[in-house]
Structure formats: C-alpha cells, structure tokens
Amino acid sequence: MPRRMKLAAVVASTLTAALLLAGCSTAASDSSTDSASAGxxxxxxxxxxxxxxxxPxxxxxxxxxxxxASIALGVIPVAIPFDxxxxxxxxxxxxxxxxxDKDGAAMPTILPESPDEPPYEAIAAADPDVILAVYSGITEEQYKKLSEIAPTVAYPDQAWSTPWRDVVTTVGTALGKSDEAKKVLDGIDAQIAQKxxxxxxxxGKTLAAVADSSGTFYVYKKNDPRVxxxxxxxxxNAPAVDDLSNGDGTFFYTLSYEQLDKLQADVVLNYATTQPEADAFTSSPQTSVIPAVAAGHAxxxxxxxxxxxxxxxxxLSLPWGLDNLVDTLAAAAK
Structure with missing residues (x-):
C-alpha cells in the first residue's frame, strides 16, 4: 500500500505502498528547547x-x-533521502x-534506497554535523547507530506522526534558525488563511480522508498531518472517522468494505495514484456506498x-500543492 497513501508508499517501499496515509496544525513543538548556548x-x-x-x-x-524545512531555512543538506x-x-x-535550482546550489547527495535500515555508510560518507529525522520511522536501535555517526534528532513522540509545523520549528531549532522558521510558517499560514x-x-463541513489501495480501505485519523x-x-473532522476507528494504526486504520456505508461525511477526500484508481473509487460497488460518494461529494x-x-x-510542498488541493476540495464541497 502506498506511505503517503498509508503515510498514502511508509519509507521507500512502504512509501510506495503506503503513501496515501500522513501535517497537523499545532504550533511549535514543546519537545524542542533552544538552549541557546555555545554548544x-x-x-x-x-x-x-x-x-x-x-x-551545523x-x-x-x-x-x-x-x-x-532545512532548504526553506536556507541550509541545503549535504545528503537527502531518495523518494x-x-x-x-x-x-x-x-x-x-x-x-x-532557484538557490543556485549543487544537488545534495541522494542517499540510496534502504527500506529496512538507514543507509549508514552513505550517511557517514557525507560527514554530517547533524542528522535530522524529525518525521521518520527510525527505531531506537537505528537511532543509536545513527548517533554514532552524528548527533541525531528523532521524532518527538510516535513514528511518522510529527505535526508538519513542528517539523519546521524543530529543524529551525536544530539549525539555530528559530526566527526564520517562524517567518516560513507565517508565510504558509497566510496562504492557507487566504484560501x-x-x-x-x-x-463547518465534515471531512474524511481515505485511500482504497490493493483491496484494502484506509481511513486517516484526525491527528494525521495530512488531515x-x-x-x-x-x-x-467527520465524527464517523472517530466512531469507526479500531485502533490498528497510529495515524490511520483499515475499514472493511461492509462498513463503508457508515462513513458519514460531507466531503470524502480520496488519494489515488492514477486516474483509473480514482475512477474506480467512484464507480466501484464497494466504495460507491459511501454517502458522500453517492451524493457526488468525493x-x-x-x-x-x-x-x-x-x-x-x-x-516547500504545501505552497507547491495547495492550489490543486483547494480546487479539488472546492469542486466536491459545492
């Protein structure tokens, strides 16, 4: 299942399979403290x-x-993950x-795909001052190995669940650019407010964000950053999203097709990698029983x-994709 389908594919292979699943709108994370010392x-x-x-x-x-976040704050990383x-x-x-390209900088080293473990050798070869894994799925054991290479900043609580604003503020703290992080967020918030x-x-309209992938139906919870x-x-948040939750995931859960008629929402947002997948969502006997789909509000x-x-x-991605998302939601909300 796709990560951004499930996170909607969760890292490389999970990102491709899970990608229709994961930014919250909370303010700066309490887990980041800027101990502005020489260290x-x-x-x-x-x-x-x-x-x-x-x-760093x-x-x-x-x-x-x-x-x-690092690029938006003016620091081009020396190495970034392969997507x-x-x-x-x-x-x-x-x-x-x-x-x-706009910055005129050289492209960073692209780390090799490594679905199960971080590519430690390639990371070490980049000679990092810091490793930022603020929104990731690294385990404690992987964190310890990464920390042997360079100071590593993991997620504040649960894997793949850091609110998107907290990613920016935490990276800003790590880079000594907290003021710049606030300016970046203020600019994005202004764009969202305008929309x-x-x-x-x-x-006031209720929303449910979902994905139907390879025979499994996913519902994204309200604490998922994408929602x-x-x-x-x-x-x-559509109350049905909470009512039907079975607790089988941190930011999503799976729902049987037999229960889809209970997924009440004014608007259902579906993530589909291809147009045939999108067409199938509205025409399939299994998913067309969703009330919003039946009413033409998908x-x-x-x-x-x-x-x-x-x-x-x-x-960087929210300003890039905001117009398209808003247009998509507007067509369904009428």
Missing amino acids: GATIEHAFGETTVPAN KNVVTLGWGSTD SYAGDKDGVLPWVKDAI AAEHPEFK GFMFDLGFT AQLVGAQNISAVSPPTA
Missing part, C-alpha cells in the same frame, strides 16, 4: 535528547519534511529541485506528486 540547541525527542552543534553546516536528512514514490528518476521531489477566506463553503491542516481551511487527489505535496505537507 547549540538541545532537543528532546522520543529516544531522549540530542545536543546539536551550533550552526553538514546536514543529513531522513524521512519526510526535514529536507524541505521512489513521487521523485524523478534521481529520487528528487519537484519542489525540492525547484528550490535548489479559507476564498472558500467560505468549507467552513490536520485541512481543518485550517475550515473543514472539521474529492479526488490524483497523482503521486499531488498526493505527496500534502501527505503530509512540508515547508
């Missing part, structure tokens, strides 16, 4: 705390979003390439890049 910042996370050297230059990023779901032939996402003002029809920022557009976000841009959003 840099000390950041608390799921595996303890990490002290980052002041003004050689930055390696893992997982999702840390690359984009097999929505990246180009070199594994580079379009908004990342655009930002690096909300342009679409008053969103206000949270849509509340800023005016939508509210929003279809189609294509790996469009899905990845908001699943979950990042400092």
Whole structure:
C-alpha cells in the first residue's frame, strides 16, 4: 500500500505502498528547547535528547519534511533521502529541485534506497554535523547507530506522526534558525488563511480522508498531518472517522468494505495514484456506498506528486500543492 497513501508508499517501499496515509496544525513543538548556548540547541525527542552543534553546516536528512524545512531555512543538506514514490528518476521531489535550482546550489547527495535500515555508510560518507529525522520511522536501535555517526534528532513522540509545523520549528531549532522558521510558517499560514477566506463553503463541513489501495480501505485519523491542516481551511473532522476507528494504526486504520456505508461525511477526500484508481473509487460497488460518494461529494487527489505535496505537507510542498488541493476540495464541497 502506498506511505503517503498509508503515510498514502511508509519509507521507500512502504512509501510506495503506503503513501496515501500522513501535517497537523499545532504550533511549535514543546519537545524542542533552544538552549541557546555555545554548544547549540538541545532537543528532546522520543529516544531522549540530542545536543546539536551550533550552526551545523553538514546536514543529513531522513524521512519526510526535514529536507524541505532545512532548504526553506536556507541550509541545503549535504545528503537527502531518495523518494521512489513521487521523485524523478534521481529520487528528487519537484519542489525540492525547484528550490535548489532557484538557490543556485549543487544537488545534495541522494542517499540510496534502504527500506529496512538507514543507509549508514552513505550517511557517514557525507560527514554530517547533524542528522535530522524529525518525521521518520527510525527505531531506537537505528537511532543509536545513527548517533554514532552524528548527533541525531528523532521524532518527538510516535513514528511518522510529527505535526508538519513542528517539523519546521524543530529543524529551525536544530539549525539555530528559530526566527526564520517562524517567518516560513507565517508565510504558509497566510496562504492557507487566504484560501479559507476564498472558500467560505468549507467552513463547518465534515471531512474524511481515505485511500482504497490493493483491496484494502484506509481511513486517516484526525491527528494525521495530512488531515490536520485541512481543518485550517475550515473543514472539521467527520465524527464517523472517530466512531469507526479500531485502533490498528497510529495515524490511520483499515475499514472493511461492509462498513463503508457508515462513513458519514460531507466531503470524502480520496488519494489515488492514477486516474483509473480514482475512477474506480467512484464507480466501484464497494466504495460507491459511501454517502458522500453517492451524493457526488468525493474529492479526488490524483497523482503521486499531488498526493505527496500534502501527505503530509512540508515547508516547500504545501505552497507547491495547495492550489490543486483547494480546487479539488472546492469542486466536491459545492
């Protein structure tokens, strides 16, 4: 199942298979504390705390979003992860390439695909000052191995669940650029607020975000980063999303086709990698029983890049994909 389908494909192979699943809209994370000393910042996370050297230059990023946040804050990483779901032939996402090209910088080293373990040798070869895995799925054992290479910042609580704004603020803390991080977020918030003002029809409507992949139906929970920022557009979480939850995932759960008629929402947003998948969602006897689908209120976000841009959003991808998402939601909300 796709990560951004499930996270919607969860890292490389899970990212390709799970990618229709993962930004929340909470403010700066309490887990990041800027101990502005000569030694840099000390950041608390799921595996303890990490002290980052002041003004790190050689930055390696893992997982999702840390690359984009670092670039948005003016620090081009020396090595970034390969994206097999929505990246180009070199594994580079379009908004990342655009930002690096605009900066006139050289493309970072693209780390080799490594679904089960971080590519330790390639990371060490990049000689990092810090490794940023703020939104990732690294285990405690992997964190310890990475920390032997360089100070490593993991996620604050659960894997693949860091609110997208917290990714930006935590990376800002790590890089000694907290003020710049606030400016980046203020700019994005202004864009979201403008879209909300342009679409008053969103206000108060209930939303359920879903994906139907390879015979399994996924529902994304309200704490999933891909869902949270849509509340800023005016939508509210459909009560059925909570009522039907079975607790089988941190940011999503699976739902049997026999229960889809209970998924009540004013708008259902479906993530589909291809147009045939999107067409099947609205025409299939199994999924067409969803009340919003039957009523013509299914929003279809189609294509790996469009899905990845908001699943979950990042400092670079949200501005890149916001217009397309809003247009898709507006067509379904009428």
